Amino acid sequence: MPNALISTAPDFSQPIAVLKHCHDKIRQQLATLQNLLDHVPQHGSDAQAQQAAHSIMRYFNQAAPHHHADEEHDLLPMLTATATGEDAAVLQKLTPEILAEHQQMDSLWHSLNLQLTHIADGEAAVPLLSAQDVQQFSTIYASHMEKEETWIAPMAKRIFNEQQMQQLGAAMQQRRGISA
Template sequence: MTRPTQIQAPGSAPGPSFEQPFGMLEACHERLHRTLALLQRLREHLGTHGADGQAQQAAVDVMRYFDQAAPPHHQDEELHVFPPLLAAGDPAVTRTVRQLQAEHVEMESQWAHVRGLLTPISAGQLGTLQPDESAAIDAFANLYASHIVAEEQVAYPAARAAMDAQALAAMGDDMKRRRDVRFASGGAAAQPPKPAAPAHPAG
């Protein structure tokens, strides 16, 4: 008898604080990579085991991350990383930023589609993915992968170099404040992703 594949949710190792806002953003990218890897393991697991308990929990974990942690991470970049780069006026960097902004919009659209697949999986109602559905998951993961590379190789270094200590402190304070507000409001982000999430779902 084939033993079930173990699908584990991405953990949350201790990371930088809001006093290191770019370190926080990079830590968010690490969690993104782990969550996308979980999504791919889920897809493979479905082919062998269907929407069993592990698959259902993995779908819940992926949805929790992209519903709760990804939106404020994108907002961090839209508010604090991209504006100083656009203001600097470097043509090559500006093209990269415009592409990253467009990809944020595309990510929202693709996530809506992928989430529509994960919802019935989380309820045990969808145990098999069609080729086009599997391709949609691949496209979503690949978009994030290339997006992260452009941010870490171009946008983050340029923005970090353009910001003084006061701007960095203000960025970190705003990142923390917006997450505190999300917790205090009792909204969707009030409960951090499991397992063992930091006090604030940083990204």
């Protein structure tokens, strides 16, 4: 019997739910990143800061690139091939924005990753985490996720048939090296 008290991730038979779950995880990591801005100046690269930095780095170095690839290589192309009328027009406008945001986030991440590496390594005289970088990264991600949750995910749920959902889920699962 499943335990209703334990939150579980959706499986790949629900690919849009998996993408939303990823967004929830991103929000958690962004909150932790924000918390580090206050923590590090007061406590330095202590054990808590190191653990937080490792967690953020693990997520944005491993899971986030898969999430972006899910959208770039599968979700958006499948939507473009399926959408008609107003949906096609919305995609024509949003797809370049989404792809550009992925590039912006990747670029900002490289800078943040270097900063977090110093914290994760417990370096005593670390340069402080850049509040500007954290704010910019968080702002772009928040806007990006809102766009996808407002337009892209509902469109996919509405226009994809069961076979397309299975195809999307299978591609996402394979990208992560998880056997069916």
